[in-house]
Amino acid sequence: MPECDNPLWPCAMTGAVACLAGFDGITVVIHGSSGCYYYPATLLHAPLEGTFIMEQEVIFGSEDRLREVIGRLAGNGKRAAVVTTCVPAILGEDIRSVLASHDTILVDSPGFSGDLETGYRAALDALSPAVDPAVPGVNIDGLCLLDPFYRGNLQEVLRLLRLASVPVGTIFCSDAAENVNHASPYTIGTNGDFSSGVGEFLGGTLGLDTVTQTISEVCRHIPGSDPDPVIREAEREKERVIRACDKFLRRFDPPRVAIFAGLAYARFAEEALRTWLDADILCIGARNDPGSSPEYITRATGMNEVKALITEHRPDLILGSSFEQAAGESCGFVGIVPPLRGRVSLAPRTIAGTTGTLSFIENVLNECMDHRKRTARGT
Amino acid sequence: MTTSKPLPLNTCRHGGCTLTGALSATTHVRDAATIIHGPKGCAHHNFSLFHATGADNDGIVIPDLVSTGLDGTDIVFGGEPVLARTIRSVAGRDVKAIFVISTCVIETIGDDVAAVCGQEYGLPVIPVPTAGFLGGTFQEGLSNALIAIAGSCGISPAAVPAEICANIIGEKNLEYEAEENYAEVERLLSLLGITVNVRFIRNCAMADLSRIGAAQVNILREPELEPAGKFLKHRFGIPFQPSFPTGFSGTIRFLESVGRICGVDSARATAMEESRQADTLADFEDLAGGRIALDPKASPGSLQLAGELAERLDLSIGTNGRKVPLPFSPPIGSTGVRRLLHRWRCAIHA
Numbered sequence: 001m002p003e004c005d006n007p008l009w010p011c012a013m014t015g016a017v018a019c020l021a022g023f024d025g026i027t028v029v030i031h032g033s034s035g036c037y038y039y040p041a042t043l044l045h046a047p048l049e050g051t052f053i054m055e056q057e058v059i060f061g062s063e064d065r066l067r068e069v070i071g072r073l074a075g076n077g078k079r080a081a082v083v084t085t086c087v088p089a090i091l092g093e094d095i096r097s098v099l100a101s102h103d104t105i106l107v108d109s110p111g112f113s114g115d116l117e118t119g120y121r122a123a124l125d126a127l128s129p130a131v132d133p134a135v136p137g138v139n140i141d142g143l144c145l146l147d148p149f150y151r152g153n154l155q156e157v158l159r160l161l162r163l164a165s166v167p168v169g170t171i172f173c174s175d176a177a178e179n180v181n182h183a184s185p186y187t188i189g190t191n192g193d194f195s196s197g198v199g200e201f202l203g204g205t206l207g208l209d210t211v212t213q214t215i216s217e218v219c220r221h222i223p224g225s226d227p228d229p230v231i232r233e234a235e236r237e238k239e240r241v242i243r244a245c246d247k248f249l250r251r252f253d254p255p256r257v258a259i260f261a262g263l264a265y266a267r268f269a270e271e272a273l274r275t276w277l278d279a280d281i282l283c284i285g286a287r288n289d290p291g292s293s294p295e296y297i298t299r300a301t302g303m304n305e306v307k308a309l310i311t312e313h314r315p316d317l318i319l320g321s322s323f324e325q326a327a328g329e330s331c332g333f334v335g336i337v338p339p340l341r342g343r344v345s346l347a348p349r350t351i352a353g354t355t356g357t358l359s360f361i362e363n364v365l366n367e368c369m370d371h372r373k374r375t376a377r378g379t
Numbered sequence: 380m381t382t383s384k385p386l387p388l389n390t391c392r393h394g395g396c397t398l399t400g401a402l403s404a405t406t407h408v409r410d411a412a413t414i415i416h417g418p419k420g421c422a423h424h425n426f427s428l429f430h431a432t433g434a435d436n437d438g439i440v441i442p443d444l445v446s447t448g449l450d451g452t453d454i455v456f457g458g459e460p461v462l463a464r465t466i467r468s469v470a471g472r473d474v475k476a477i478f479v480i481s482t483c484v485i486e487t488i489g490d491d492v493a494a495v496c497g498q499e500y501g502l503p504v505i506p507v508p509t510a511g512f513l514g515g516t517f518q519e520g521l522s523n524a525l526i527a528i529a530g531s532c533g534i535s536p537a538a539v540p541a542e543i544c545a546n547i548i549g550e551k552n553l554e555y556e557a558e559e560n561y562a563e564v565e566r567l568l569s570l571l572g573i574t575v576n577v578r579f580i581r582n583c584a585m586a587d588l589s590r591i592g593a594a595q596v597n598i599l600r601e602p603e604l605e606p607a608g609k610f611l612k613h614r615f616g617i618p619f620q621p622s623f624p625t626g627f628s629g630t631i632r633f634l635e636s637v638g639r640i641c642g643v644d645s646a647r648a649t650a651m652e653e654s655r656q657a658d659t660l661a662d663f664e665d666l667a668g669g670r671i672a673l674d675p676k677a678s679p680g681s682l683q684l685a686g687e688l689a690e691r692l693d694l695s696i697g698t699n700g701r702k703v704p705l706p707f708s709p710p711i712g713s714t715g716v717r718r719l720l721h722r723w724r725c726a727i728h729a
Contacts, residue, residue: 003445003446003461003464004448005443005446006426006442006445007420007422007446008423008426009423013420034393034396034512035396035398035483035512036512039424043427053512054392054512055513058483058513086418086483086487087511087512090454090487091487110418111418112484303426303441323441326430339427339431341430341431
């Protein structure tokens with residue numbers, strides 16, 4: 001792996017913890033040092049446990065310490081999920097046999113094994129999710145505790161499903177642990193970067209047209225459901241978006257945009273801005289693997305790559321995290337990927353569903369106008 | 380953190396990572412780069428933390444932090460060639476020095492970091508003894524970084540002092556109130572007619588560090604930095620004050636002690652500060668007669684401060700009182716106490 005300046009994306013261990021900590025009934029145990037523990041603990045705001053191993057356990061083996069912690073957790077009514085960090089993984093201890101006498105899950109997801117998505121995937125696989133044909137409704141996936149839109153997306157998609165009279169199956173990953181093995185046969189998504197792969201995927205919820213298509217598809221599979229309330233809402237809100245963007249374009253040029261995010265949110269933002277604002281999408285720096293994407297989409301996982309893209313393209317609007325905000329101080333900025341530091345954020349925010357599109361466009365328009373005012377004032 | 384909290388014998392389990400401690404110093408040398416030899420995730424964790432701290436303090440400075448990005452293959456075959464390649468690459472940038480910090484993974488696989496750093500790169504390459512959690516705790520990482528930097532950067536002990544001045548050693552750069560705490564110490568020193576020479580290390584350049592030998596006293600942020608204080612005393616002959624001042628009486632003692640070290644009469648300064656403290660107590664006399672509850676798990680320093688304030692404000696302490704906030708690190712100086720009392724008033728009236 002090449003050297004990397006100021007890496008922007010968390011490691012696989014954090015991804016595994018972000019997945020598991022979303023489930024009630026699971027106690028996540030980070031098998032590693034306190035340094036490895038503190039990062040996900042402060043980032044995810046979820047109760048986590050740790051073995052907090054020290055040098056003596058590296059020399060003499062960490063099995064006893066792991067046994068001690070797991071033993072102490074036994075009887076709390078929850079299943080322990082042990083996530084390994086780098087050093088225990090390198091030591092090659094037989095952790096599985098240590099855990100054999102306990103009802104535990106082992107996720108071998110050390111930091112060096114990959115990025116956030118790798119760990120999230122490994123943890124979900126370790127839970128062995130399964131479809132139960134008797135479970136009605138649809139599952140919701142793509143929820144990750146690290147995502148600043150996690151709570152808002154969940155609330156929004158639950159609202160849309162309620163509007164369409166569609167029961168909810170399992171929510172990946174924000175549900176009771178026992179529901180993992182009793183998922184509905186169908187799934188819709190909030191963020192394709194964290195798809196569960198469980199059941200038949202009926203579509204996403206990023207963008208108004210996608211919402212309409214997905215809910216229509218869902219209702220074709222779910223007896224007694226009705227997509228019309230959602231379709232009517234999406235059409236009504238689309239008119240509002242068109243009016244607001246049209247008004248903006250009467251006075252202002254379309255924004256020249258650099259987007260930095262996971263691929264799913266980035267492509268949503270790209271489509272929305274091109275569609276409603278005729279925006280010039282200069283580049284997309286994807287946090288994760290962009291696969292076979294067009295040339296203007298590259299992977300940007302370090303600060304120098306981000307700076308280079310901003311310097312090369314000179315956008316007037318940046319969508320990204322507060323890392324990118326810092327790198328492009330003179331540009332307008334809308335946050336769509338963590339971290340979003342330097343601001344207080346208490347209320348749930350959504351990017352999925354109809355509300356998500358409204359919120360996204362609203363933020364972009366306000367920021368473009370505010371940025372012009374700031375530029376005119378020279379501040 | 381709940382049930383897996385360590386037993387009292389194991390309290391050092393929660394000491395954090397040497398990496399973070401060392402980086403909290405090296406990343407504040409603005410014209411140097413820091414290489415983290417290990418997997419990319421370790422660098423991200425810390426970069427994200429420093430970014431968050433910077434954002435909280437209204438000033439986002441992006442540290443020059445480079446990860447060697449070790450993967451599974453490097454771990455099997457050794458990471459020394461990757462480190463050497465990364466140092467050569469970073470040496471080509473416009474930086475005055477390179478700090479090299481190693482992770483627990485490197486300690487486990489046994490790379491000889493010092494040997495790689497000892498090669499010629501055309502600029503100082505300073506290995507900081509860290510090794511992630513295998514090298515100790517956050518505090519040891521910070522202390523080791525201060526010592527490594529002080530010992531390796533061509534700092535001249537021959538600088539001639541022009542006036543009575545103090546160095547500030549080992550500020551907690553990740554602390555939310557770091558700048559306010561510094562301002563309070565600077566204010567207190569000014570009462571003694573002492574200026575600040577070098578903030579070792581906060582928001583500075585390599586050239587700034589060469590002035591460190593010009594001070595009459597080194598003021599350590601906290602007693603845990605004593606190894607760094609002793610090193611600086613040995614190298615430059617500068618005595619140290621072991622901690623920033625905490626509590627009202629601690630603030631007065633701080634003025635007396637620093638005055639004594641620097642040969643300055645502190646009587647006027649302490650009188651002025653006692654008057655200021657009396658004004659503060661008068662502003663909060665509405666709290667008198669109240670009953671407060673303290674978190675027994677608070678740090679000894681904070682509990683001691685709370686006891687002092689309760690006595691001086693005529694507050695009683697008991698489990699059925701209003702729970703008042705107590706920070707892990709006691710607030711600094713009289714100004715810090717005043718801010719804490721505002722928080723207490725809010726809690727009491729909530």
